[in-house]
Amino acid sequence: MTDLSMPRTRAQGTAGKTALRWLLYVLLGLFALYYLMPLFVMVTTSLKSLEEIRTGSLIALPRDVTLEAWKTAWSSACTGIQCEGLRPYFWNSVLIAVPAVILSTLLGALNGYVVAQWRFRGANIIFSLMLFGCFIPFQVVLLPMARLLGLMGLAGTIPGLIFVHVIYGLGFTTLFFRNYYVTIPAELTKAARVDGAGFLRIFWSIFLPLSLPIVVVTVIWQFTQIWNDFLFGVSFSQAGTQPVTVALNNIVNSTTGVKEYNVDMAAAIIAGLPTLLVYVVAGKYFIRGLTAGSVKG
Amino acid sequence: MAPILDIKNLYKNYGATEILKDINISIEPGDFLVLVGPSGCGKSTLLNCIAGLEPISGGTLSIGGKDMTHVSPKDRDIAMVFQSYALYPTMSVAKNITFGMKVRGVDQATQDAKLKEVASLLQIEPLLNRRPSQLSGGQRQRVAMGRALVRDPKLFLFDEPLSNLDAKLRVEMRTEIKKLHQTLDASIVYVTHDQIEAMTLATKIVVLKGGVVQQIGTPAEIYNRPANLFVADFMGSPAMNLIPARVQRNGTSTQVAIARAGGDPIVLTDTRDLHLPEEVILGLRPEDIAEAGFRAGAGVQEAACLVDMVEPAGADTYVVSELGGKQVTARLHAETSAQAGQMLNLAFDMSKVSYFAKDTGERLN
Amino acid sequence: MAPILDIKNLYKNYGATEILKDINISIEPGDFLVLVGPSGCGKSTLLNCIAGLEPISGGTLSIGGKDMTHVSPKDRDIAMVFQSYALYPTMSVAKNITFGMKVRGVDQATQDAKLKEVASLLQIEPLLNRRPSQLSGGQRQRVAMGRALVRDPKLFLFDEPLSNLDAKLRVEMRTEIKKLHQTLDASIVYVTHDQIEAMTLATKIVVLKGGVVQQIGTPAEIYNRPANLFVADFMGSPAMNLIPARVQRNGTSTQVAIARAGGDPIVLTDTRDLHLPEEVILGLRPEDIAEAGFRAGAGVQEAACLVDMVEPAGADTYVVSELGGKQVTARLHAETSAQAGQMLNLAFDMSKVSYFAKDTGERLN
Amino acid sequence: MSEWLENHLPKVVLAPSFIAVLIFVYGFIGWTAWVSLTRSKLLPKYEIKGFVQYERLFDSPRWDTAINNLYIFGALFIVIAMVLGLALAILLDQKIRVEGFIRTIYLYPMALSMIVTGTAWKWILNPGLGIESTVRGWGFENFTFDWLVNPDFAIYTIVMAAVWQSSGFVMALFLAGLRSVDGEIIKAAQVDGIPTWRIYTAIIIPSMAPIFLSAFIVLAHLAIKSFDLVIALTGGGPGYATDLPATYMYAMAFSRGDIGQAAASAMIMMLVVFAIVVPYLYSELRAKND
Amino acid sequence: EPQAEVLHWWTSGGEAKSVAVLQEEFAANGGTWTDMPVAGGGGDAAMTALRARVLAGNAPTAVQLKGPAIQEWYEEGVLADISNVAEAEGWDKVLPASIAAHMKCEGTWCAAPVNVHRVDWIWANADVLAANGIEMPTTWDEFNAAAEKLQAAGVIPLAHGGQAWQDATVFETVVLGLGGPEFYNKALVELDPEALTSDTMVKVFDQMRTLRGFVDENFSGRDWNLATAMVMNGEAAFQIMGDWAKGEFLAAGKEPGKDFLCASTPGDGYLYNVDSFAMFDVEGDDKRAGQELLAKLIVAPKFQEVFNLNKGSIPARTDVSLDKFDMCAKISAEDMATSSENGSLLPSYAHGMALRGAQAGAITDVVTAHFNSDMSSQEAVQQLADAVANSY
Ligand SMILES: Nc1ncnc2c1ncn2[C@@H]1O[C@H](COP(=O)(O)OP(=O)(O)OP(=O)(O)O)[C@@H](O)[C@H]1O
Ligand SMILES: Nc1ncnc2c1ncn2[C@@H]1O[C@H](COP(=O)(O)OP(=O)(O)OP(=O)(O)O)[C@@H](O)[C@H]1O
Ligand SMILES: [Mg+2]
Ligand SMILES: [Mg+2]
Secondary structure, X not given: OOOOOOOOOOOOOOXXXXXXXXXXXXXXXXXXXXXXXXXXXXXXXXXXXXXXXXXXXXXXXXXXXXXXXXXXXXXXXXXXXXXXXXXXXXXXXXXXXXXXXXXXXXXXXXXXXXXXXXXOOOHHHHHHHHHHHHHOOHHHHHHHHHHHHHHHOOOEOHHHHHHHHHHHHHHHHHHHHHHHHOOOOHHHHHHHHHOOOOHHHHHHHHHHHHOHHHHHHHHHHHXXXXXXXXXXXXXXXXXXXXXXXXXXXXXXXXXXXXXXXXXXXHHHHHHHHHHHHXXXXXXXXXXXXXXXXXXXX | OOOOEEEEEEEEEEXXXXXXXXXXXXXXXXXXXXXXOOOXXXXXXXXXXXXXXXXXXXXXXXXXXXXXXXXXXXXXXXXXXXXXXXXXXXXXXXXXXXXXXXXXXXXXXXXXXXXXXXXXXXXXXXXXXXXXXXXXXXXXHHHHHHHHHOOOOOEXXXXXXXXXXXXXXXXXXXXHHHHHHHHHOOEEXXXXXXXXHHHHHOOEEEEEEXXXXXXXXXXXXXXXXXXXXXXXXXXXXOOOEEEEEEEEEEOOEEEEEEOEOOOOOEEEEEOXXXXXXXXXXXXXXXXXXXXXXXXXXXXXXXXXXXXXEEEEEOOEEEEEEEEOOEEEEEEEEOOOOOOOOOEEEEEEEXXXXXXXXXXXXXXXX | OOOOEEEEEEEEEEOOEEEEEEEEEEEOOOOEEEEEOOOOOOHHHHHHHHHOOOOOOEEEEEEOOEEOOOOOHHHOOXXXXXXXXXXXXXXXXXXXXXXXXXXXXXXXXXXXXXXHHHHHHHOOHHHOOOOHHHOOHHHHHHHHHHHHHOOXXXXXXXXXXXXXXXXXXXXXXXHHHHHHHHHHOOEEEEEOOOHHHHHHHOOEEEEEEOOEEEEEEOHHHHHHOOOEHHHHHHOOOOXXXXXXXXXXXXXXXXXXXXXXXXXXXXXXXEOOOOOOOOEEEEEEOHHHEEEOOOOOOOOEEEEEEEEEEEEEEOOEEEEEEEEOOEEEEEEEEOOOOOOOOOEEEEEEEHHHOEEEEXXXXXXXX | OHXXXXXXXXXXXXXXXXXXHHHHHHHHXXXXXXXXXXXXXXXXXXXXXXXXXXXXXXXXXXXXXXXXXXXXXXXXXXXXXXXXHHHHHHHHOOOOOOHHHHHHHHHHHXXXXXXXXXHHHHHHXXXXXXXXXXXXXXXXXXXXXXXXXXXXXXXXXXXXXXXXXXXXXXXXXXXXXXXXXXXXHHHHHHHOOOOHHHHHHHHHHHHOHHHHHHHHHHHHHHHHHOOHHHHHHOOOOOOOOOOOHHHHHHHHHHHOOOHHHHHHHHHHHHHHHHHHHHHHHHHHHHHHHO | OOEEEEEEOOOOHHHHHHHHHHHHHHHHOOOEEEEEEOOOHHHHHHHHHHHHHHXXXXXXXXXXXXXXXXXXXXXXXXXXXXXXXXXXXXXXXXXXXXXXXXXXXXXXXXXXXXXXXXXXXXXXXXXXXXXXXXXXXOOHHHHHHXXXXXXXXXOEEEEOOEOHHHHHHHHHHHHHHHHHHHHHHHHHHOOOXXXXXXXXXXXXXXXXXXXXXXXXXXXXXXXXXXXXXXHHHOXXXXXXXXXXXXXXXXXXXXXXXXXXXXXXXXXXXXXXXXXXXXXXXXXXXXXXXXXXXXXXXXXXXXXXXXXXXXHOOEEOOOOOOOXXXXXXXXXXXXXXXXXXXXXXXXXXXXXXXXXXXXXXXXXXXXXXHHXXXXXXXXXXXXXXXXXXXXXX
C-alpha cells in the first residue's frame, strides 16, 4: 500500500508540508464549490414556494423554507392523469436498472477478461468493433430496435428495456474491464491454469476479486446511464412500464401549463437519489493496490 | 517405461527472436532433471513450454507418452513454481495453497491436512491468513512452493524455487525436495542457479546456453567431464581454470607446458594415454590445485607459482596466480600462510585435467 | 567522521506486529554493511525504513548526520535495488536506467556514457530497447541493479540483488560491486542470502533474527566467533555442527566428552584456557572436521566415527556421522573413500571450537 | 466436444456479445446508411433515391454550425474534462481524509437528470439572474459574464456544463486506474529521486494508458451524443448557435419527421467519430501487442 | 368493455386535471383508460415514443396529434377511421370549417378536436401601461411607438424568451399583422416562394429586428413563463404569447382586465392552435369501442367546456356556452367566429398547425437565426426561400 504523500510519522509534517496540505484541501474545496453550485440552486429553489420563485431572485436563499414541493414531487405531482408523483415509477426503474446493470457489468467483465487475458487472433478487432459500437447515436437505433423488439415480443416490456440497455452498455463495460485487465500481470492466469483452474474459474476466483475499483466505476457508469436514460425509457415502454425519468420529464416538461420550478427541482433531486446512493456505497471499494505482492518484477 | 516427458526438436520464438533451438530432452519417470544455464538462456521459457503456457513454434512435446500440442495446462497434470511467484493477490496464503486442490475437487479434510503438512514443511504456519502483499520475499517464494507441493502431479516444474531463501532454509528445503522426489518418486524439472542444488538434487543435468543444449548428463559427468569450454567454465564455483597449454606426446604420457608469470613454463606430465593436438585449453578445477603437501594421489605434481591475490572465504582460502596468461584460482585450506607477491608451491592433480580444442571448444579427452 | 547512517533504537510495527525491535546500527562512510538473517526477519523492512519508504514506529534514523524523520525518500540521496525489482513497466530498459539521471538534469552525453558503461558491466547491451516484461528473471534483476549503479548517492541499498543470477555472473557482479565499493568509496547496505557474498563483500555483517540484531561484526568475527547459537547455526553452509558435550577442566586445558553412536563417548582435549559450565554446546564447522591425515595443526585430534551418510558435492564430499545425538557433518576432500556404515577416523580441529551456553545459547569462549 | 468447448470457451463467451454488436450496432448502421439514401419522412421508407439527403445536409447552414460546434465543443470538452478529471483524481489520491465525501460531490452531477440541472445552469449563467447579477450585486458594476446569451460564446457555456457533469466520472475512472498501479514501482521511483509530479507524469500516467483510452472513449461518446444538455441549457440557441449534430439529428428525426435527413446526419457523425477514434485505437492496441 | 391507452403530453397540474375529466367520463361510460403521458418539446418526445411503438406493432389506441401530422400519419396507413362517430354526432355542424378540415384525411374523419388555442395574443401589465399612459396597440406602428416610450421610461417593452419556438410565435403574428391574412396564407401555409421573398416579408423581418431592440439583453433561452412573470412583476410591459400564458397570470392570482390585459396582436386574423386526438389502427373490439367512445366524449360539449376552462383555451365546437369563461376567452371565441366567416381563421405555423415538420422547422431556423444575429432582412428573406426549398 503506497501513497505518494509522505509516510505519516508520529508528528506529522513540517511547516512547508502543512502549508501544502492546506493548499490541497483549499483546492479540493474550491472544486467542490464549482460542483455544488447548481445543486445549491436546485435545493434552494425546491425549498421555495412558487410565489417566491415568481417574485424573487432565482438564485437567492429561500425566505420561507417549505418542504411542500418535495412532498408534491414524491407523492402528488401530476405525471399525466395520475397525480401520484414519482413514487409509482421508482419501482419500474429499479426493475430495469438493477438487472441491466448486473448483466451488462458481468458480461463486460467477461468480455474484457477474454480480450485482455486470452488473446486470440482477431480479438483486438472484435474489441475495436465492440468499442466503436459505443458511438452509435441512440436516435438512429430507436426505430429499427423498436421493430426488432416488436418482432421479439418484447415491445413495451421491462425485459425489453433491460435487453436494450444491456446491448448498448456492452461496449462500455467491455472497454472498462479490458483496459483494467490488461494491466494485470499475465503470470496470474498462468499460475491458475497450472493449478488446474479453467477459464471461468480463473475469472471468478482470481480476476473478479481483483476488479473492485473497476467494478465500481462500471457500476457507477451503467447505473447512471440506465437510471437516467430517457430516450429508450420513453420509446420502449408503455403505460405501466415507464421508468422514473419519463415521470420526471412529465413533471418538468409542460409546454403550455404552469411551470412549478420548485417541484421540478425537488423531483430531479429525488430521482437522482438512488444514483447518489450507489456512488456512496460503491465508492467504498476504490481500494488501492489489489495486485500488490502478486508477482515479482 | 515410456519417458514421462519427451521433447523432440522443440523450437520457440518470440516474434523474430529464436529463444529455444532444437531442444531434445527426455525424462524417465522418477528423474530429477535440473536445467542450468546463464541468465536469459531460455530456462523459464522451456518450463513455460512444457507447462503449455507458451505455444511452441516447432517440434513436439509429450508428457506421459501423450502428445501435448492441444492439451491445455490444466490437463497436463503438472505443478509449477513460477520464478516470479505469481501468487493470487486477493487470496490469503492458505487459499493460495489450497486453490489448486479446491479446483480439482479435493475434499476439505484432505485439503486441510495437506495444507497443514506443507505449511509446516515450509515454515509458514503463522502466515496462513496473510495476503501475499504482507509477506517478505522469501515468504512469498515459499508460498509459491507450497502451491506446487500440495499437488500430486505427474511432473513438477520448479523455476528457481529457493533463490530468495537464506542458506539454512535453502538446505532444509533442498532436503525436503529430495525427499519428495524419493518418496513420491515424482518426476521433476528444476531450474536453479545454485550449483550445489544442481549437484545434490539432479539425476540429470541439462546445460543450456542461448537456447541450445550444451550437455546432458549426470552431475558427475557434467562436473568432471564437461562437454565443452562453456560447460566447463559455467559449472563449478569458482569456475574451472581454463589454461592455454602446449602438449607434447611422450610415449604413452603427455607433457603439458604452461606459461608462468615471472619464470619458465611449468611442465607437467599427464600419464593418461591421450591423443591431443599441439595447442589445447587445459581445464583444472580450483580444488584440484592445492597447496603442496596437502594433496596426495597418482597424478599430483607440484610447481612453484607467483601468488597474485589471496582471498579468504570462510572454510577455504582462494589463491590466484597467473598461468598461461590466465588468472588461475587454487583452493587452499583456510589456514594457509600464502601471501600475495610470494612464490608458492602448488600441487596440480593431473589425473583430473580436461582438455578442450582451442578453436571449437569441444572436449578432447 | 560522522557515521553515514546512524540508526538508534529503531522500532517498526505493521499494525500490532512488531517487525523490527530496538535496532542500533551505525555505518561509517565507505562501510560495506551486509544484512543477513532468515527469510522474513525484517531485512527488507529495515532497508525500506532507511529509504524512507516505510514510516518508522520508534527511534531515530539519520543519514549523513541529518535526521531523516521528515525527509522524503527522494531527498535522502540513496539508491536502492528492490528485491522485487520494481522496474518501470512502460519504459524500455535504457529508459529505466537513465530516467533518474534525466530527472536530475544530467546532460545527455553523460547519460549515454553511464548507460553504456553500466549496460556492458551488467551484460545487458542487447536488451536496452526491450520492455521489462520481455526479460527473463535474471535480466530484470540486472536492470534493477543498473538503475542503482548509474547513480552516485550517499548510500546504496541492495536487497538481494544477485539472487536470480547464475553462479558465474554472480561472481562477476560481486567483483564489480566490490570494485564499485572500493573505487567510489561508496557506503553500502546489502541484503543477501548468499554466504559467500556476505563473507567476501562485507566490511561489517549484521545478523538479524525476528527483528532483533544478533551480532554485528566483521565477516571473520561472525564466522569464527558467532555470538550465539543462532548465529553459529545460521552462518556457514553446511552449518556449524552444534554438539551437546560435557566438559571437565583439567589443569589449564579442557576435556570435552561427546556421545558417539555405537561406542563410548569421544573425549577430546581443548588446550585453551577456558572456564566453562559442565554442560555446553560445542560448535565446530564441517571444514574443521577432516579425514584423519588430511589436517595438520596444534589442536587437531582424531577419533573414529560411524559414517551415516556420504554426500559428494563436486569439490568436496560431506560425511555425516551421529555425535552427541546430532547429525554432524564433516567436509572431506572429493576423493575420500569413506562409505556409509563404516567407521572412519576423523580429525577434529579443537583450536576452532566455539562453546555456547546450553540454556541461553550465548557464546562462552 | 467438451474439450473443444474447453479450448474455445473464451471465444464462446465473447460470441454472444459480438453477435449482438454485429446486429444491433453494425446492422443498424447499415440500416441507417440505407435509410439515408431514401426520402424517408415520418417513418422509414426503403426506396433508394440517391444522395439527395446528403446534398440537403451540406446545403444546410444549420448543419454547418452544428459540425463546427462539435469540433469546438468536442475538443474543449474532452481536453478539459480529461485534464480536470485526472487532476482531481491525483489530488484525491493524496490520502484525503474525507475522500468518499468529496468524491461523491464531484460525481453527483452525473446522477441528476440534465432536464433539470440544465434549468439551474441556465439561471446561473443568465446574466440577469445568475453569476453576473450576483457579482454586480456585490458592487462590481462592470462585471460581465454573458456567454449564455452571446451567440459567439454560448457554446462555451455548454462546455462548462458538460465538464461539470462528466468530469467527476472521468475522475473516478482515473482514480481506479491510479489505484491499480503497483506500489513498489512508485517506491522505486521515489528512491530514484524522482519528484512526485514526475512520478505521476512519467511513471504512473504512462502505465495508465489503457485507462486514458477508456476516458477518451467515454468523453468522445458524450461529446458526440451530447443532446439533452444542449436542449436543456440553450435549446440550441441563441438562434441555433449551440446546435450540435446530435441535436440536429434529433430535431430532424423526431420534431420534423425527416428521417432520411436524420440518417444522413447520423452517417456523417459516425464518419467523424471514425476519423478520430480509429487512429487512436490503432496506436493504442498496437502498443499493447508488441 | 371499451379500452383506451392514451398517449398525450398534458402533464402539468392544470392540464392533467383537464384530461382527468375526460378519463372520468370515459370510466363513467364503462371504459378503462390507460394513461400514457409523455411530455416534452411540445410533443416531440411523445412523437418519438409513438414512432417506436408504431414500428414495434404496439401502437397506443389514441394519441394526441395535431395539424398536418395527422395527415402524415394517415398517409403511413396507421390511422383508424372514426367517420361513423363524427357523422352520428354531427361534428360538421358544430366545428368551424377550417378546424374541421384538420380532422379529415382524404374525406374521412381521422381525429377529434379538443380545443382551440389562440396564438396571436398580446399580453400586457395594466399598471405599467396606465402609468405610462399607453393604450393597447392596434397596429405595429403603435406598438413600436409605445415600446419606445416604455423604453425611455426604463421599462422593458417586450418580455420575450429566446427559444426558437417563441421567436417563431412572434414572427407569425408579425407576418399576420403586416401582411394580412391572405399574405399569411400564401407565405406560411402555401409556402409561395414569391410571398416568401416579397417586400412584405422584408418588412416583417425589419419589424422583427425592431422588436429585437425592445427585448432585454438576457432573453436568450428564457422560458416563456419567466417572460410572463416579467410582465406580471411590471418589469416588462408586453408579451406576445398564446393564451396558455393566461394560466400563469391566473395561477398567480391576477385578474384579466384589471391586473393584466389581453388583446390580439396588431392586424386582422386569428391564428389557432388546435389540440386533437387521432385514433390508431389497433386490434381488438374493446379497443375499437374505446376509440369510438373516446372520440364521442372528446367532442361532446361537456368535456369541451370543462377542459377548456381549465386549460385557458376555448372549445373547438362553436355551440358551447361561454358563460363560465373569462373575458379573454370570450374575445377569443368572438374573434374565432368572425374570422371563420371572413376567411381569416388561420393555422399557426409556429405550433405545427400549418406546415409539416420539415418545412416549419426550416422556417423557424431562419427566423431564429435572424433574430439572434445581425443578419439583414434581405439576407433573411433569401435564406428563408432557400431553406424552404431545401426542406422537401
Ligand atoms: N504489510 C505487512 N503487514 C504485516 N506484516 C508484514 C507486512 N510486510 C511484511 N511483513 C512481515 O514482516 C516481516 C519482515 O519482512 P521483510 O520483508 O522485511 O523480511 P526479509 O527479512 O526481507 O525476508 P526475505 O529474506 O524473505 O526477503 C515478515 O515476517 C513479513 O511477513
Ligand atoms: N515476451 C518476450 N519477448 C521477447 N523476448 C523475450 C520475452 N520473454 C523472454 N524473452 C527473452 O527470452 C530469453 C529467455 O528468457 P527466459 O525467461 O527463458 O530466461 P531464463 O533462462 O529463465 O533466465 P533467468 O535465469 O534470468 O530467469 C531471454 O533472453 C529473454 O530476454
Ligand atoms: Mg527464468
Ligand atoms: Mg526481503
